[in-house]
Amino acid sequence: MTHELPRLASGIRGLDTVLGGGLVEGACYIVQGQPGAGKTILSNQIAFATAADGRKVLYITLLAETHERLFQALDTLDFFDRSQLGVTISYVSVFQTLRDEGLSAVVSLIRQEIARQGATLLVFDGLLNARDRADTDLDVKTFVAEVQSQAAFAGCTVLFLTSTRVAEDNPEHTMVDGVIELHNEMVGVRAIRRLQVKKSRGSAALAGYHQFEITSTGFSVYPRIEAIPSLAAAGDGVTSEITSSGTPGLDDILGGGLPAHSVTLVFGPSGSGKTSLALNFLNAASAEAPALHFGFYETPARLLNKARALGLDLDRKVASGALEISWTPMTENMNDKLAHQLLDAVRARSVKRLVIDGLGGFERAAVHRPRLVEFFAALTNELRAMGVTAIATWEFRDLFGPTVSAPGSEISSLLDNLIMMRQVEINSRYKRTLSVLKMRDLAFEPIIHEVEFGSTGLAIASPLQAVSGAATGIATLSDGTSFPGKG
């Protein structure tokens, strides 16, 4: 029989997921990381969340820095609430007690304070100073063990903060229930903050590194999406339903439309019509099938302008709430943060029609590229399981050329359907074309079609005239004559 341990919610977005449900009540954790890694903000945010939950917190420091300075720094963060100081959260220093009377006096003081305050959470900042004061490793071990057992007896969760890296064979490490390590490191020119739960007794934490950020709202952790036990396990969303692509003529070529709960990759060079195809798809949004445009390139205003120019009234869809346009500039992003934002936005409005414009926005944000396959697998599985029909775009690097690069063969194989759009040069004229390369479970027409822009957006016209080499963008007439100027 499995037994769920009672948990203390951390109040930090994403952290409880990484911890496998939150901090274990009465358990003892080491929070370690270099100065500036975020230990103080993490622990204070947990402290204020615990206090907001109606529980008492004891924050004990062994640091030289005054509490007032700490409060001044915390005052820039939304969770900090001065009115709780001395009421639900008490900050006390035991430096003098340690200096004058030693570790055992500190233990006694902590025991009395936990009882006096009725504390549910104890934060002990400055374990390193306790180590300095200890004569032997055994003293530190005894100190940690005593604080731990007294806190556990009172049902009080403990966070020991330390700026040293406590080695895995250190006594403290072997004794505590969990170790949370915070890293702040450089990857190329950018700084990356990431968190790792190195030890988690009695609960299945999400292993590995998880990126986090510290903003005015405090700490936010973005668990690696491929490490999260998935919704997709409940069902992969397979259905025989068909969703209209919204583009005149396209559904016929697709074998009826887009399979519902599938992900379609529309790839092609810049200017080939990918965004226009996506706008048609969004234009079919309704109250029953809400749509989301999750993009990196155009701002919502530019996108709506583009739609207007094509004769599509997306403004009305936005006004009615049938369509949401979410724009993230292609600056310094974190791909798990993007993925969580996307999944949250889909969940919030039960989105059925999704456009991701484009997958390159995620690829650029990736710090560790080898995981992109697993990342996209988790993301697309989740979207299918949520009943979303998605179109994702991917831009070719070259406008014309013999090599056609989909986003990595493994990533392409994670996607259900592939549609290629190109500008093809035939007899000194450019024609836009569309070809369906792969459809999940539908018999599609394997014929290159011409694309035209009608009065209401992009439409599929007749099959392209007989040429060869259209897929490279440079066509040769199939009767054997090459076009002027070539050969």
Next chain:
Amino acid sequence: MASIVIAEDEFLIADVLAIMLEEAGHEVSTAAHGRAALAIIKGKAPDLVITDFMMPLMTGLELAQALRGDAELQQIPIILVSGAQGAIGRAHPDVFDAVLDKPYNEKTLLATVERLLQQIGKAS
């Protein structure tokens, strides 16, 4: 010269305060929390007490209330020096003779000390 007891858990603040008051000619004792301060005050019956609010074992408010409840010590003037609990202190004018917010100014503190000592006829 007056005898002053400081109750303050943060050693940096306690040290600075003690030096400031000693340089002004007073005799100073410090305690790292309210309970230790109460023991010293009972033994010394000082002229003035300066206390922090948040401290282990006994808060500044609890210390002040203990002194006000003690027939022999209830007349000792008490200054609360606090970062965040100034408002709580001001809500108890019966127990605190003055409330200063941290970070405080040296002149303000010394002037407050002098004023309270004058009231009990102990001014330097």
